Amino acid sequence: xxxxxxxxxxGSSEVQHRRAGVRDLxxxxxxxxxxxxxxxxxxxxxxxxxxxxxGASARTQNLSDDNLVSTAVLGEVDAQVLTVRLQLAxxxxxxxxxxxxxxxxNMDKAxxxxxxxxxxxxxxxxxxxxxxx
Numbered sequence: 001x002x003x004x005x006x007x008x009x010x011g012s013s014e015v016q017h018r019r020a021g022v023r024d025l026x027x028x029x030x031x032x033x034x035x036x037x038x039x040x041x042x043x044x045x046x047x048x049x050x051x052x053x054x055g056a057s058a059r060t061q062n063l064s065d066d067n068l069v070s071t072a073v074l075g076e077v078d079a080q081v082l083t084v085r086l087q088l089a090x091x092x093x094x095x096x097x098x099x100x101x102x103x104x105x106n107m108d109k110a111x112x113x114x115x116x117x118x119x120x121x122x123x124x125x126x127x128x129x130x131x132x133x
Contacts, residue, residue, distance in 0.1 A: 073121040080114035083107075 022030065087107035094100045 070121060073117055077114050077117045077121065080110045080117060083110035084114065 022033070025033070084107050087103045087110060090103040091100050091107070094103060
């Protein structure tokens, strides 16, 4: 009977001095402890989610900025190409050499502007070499 508790005063005092666990706490303390743990976990999850959303927002803004510049440049190229076509049609319909020279000069300006804009587009065009992170 060495391992069994005895009914003596020293045996019952050993049982009473065991380590206090959560089940020995009052109900109100247990409820407050659960609320505290849940609150800390909620705050941690919220901070993590806000951090991830902030990063996603920054990446989306960068994509939007890149696409906006590229789209604007392509719109300008389209306008210059239409100008070239209009000037070419005007050359075909003109009857005097002076009118043809004026339309050709305007067409050359528009073609140069379109070429410059295409060069600008290549510097602003979004790259597809790496997938978004």
